[in-house]
Amino acid sequence: MAIPGLKKTDHIGFTVPNIDEAIAFFSQHFAFELAYKFGPFIAEDNWMAEHLNVNPRAEIKKIAVMSDSSINLEIFEYADNIHRSKTAPNNADIGGHHIAFYVGDMDSAVAYLKEQGIEVLGSPNIMTDGPTAGESWVYFMSPWGMQLELVSSPNGKAYERSSSLSLFDPR
Incomplete structure (x- = not known):
């Protein structure tokens, strides 16, 4: 059972x-637009730890x-007033993550x-077997070390022929 009211x-x-x-x-590379920006936010009590x-x-x-009309990004910049990691996690780290962007033409992208x-x-990986x-996909790095990915499947993926579930498809 999912969270009640989940959309x-x-x-x-x-x-x-x-x-x-x-x-x-x-903005420059992915056509995201800034909806709003605010801050700073400082709490005098334990609000930051608790929330x-x-x-x-x-x-x-x-x-x-920011938004590109298909997804919203909430981007934080923290002050350097505390000890924290200044290195982005990679995929093997707990909490490792990436954002994938669909493109119609992998080579041009x-x-x-x-x-x-x-x-x-590396170079784009072309999947020929399995679901x-x-x-095709390839990872790339933001200027601050965050992993991002380009994905393309202009003719769909093999899983679509045998699965009753259709994943979100930006094509």
């Missing part, structure tokens, strides 16, 4: 070292919310990233 995902939230850099990156599971003295410098000086990890046959 859909509202947003993906993550922390960056420089919110203006993140806003520019997602956000961070150091009680942590300070949020800014929060920005990878060429664009490289022309923009964005680090692409993801028909999909």
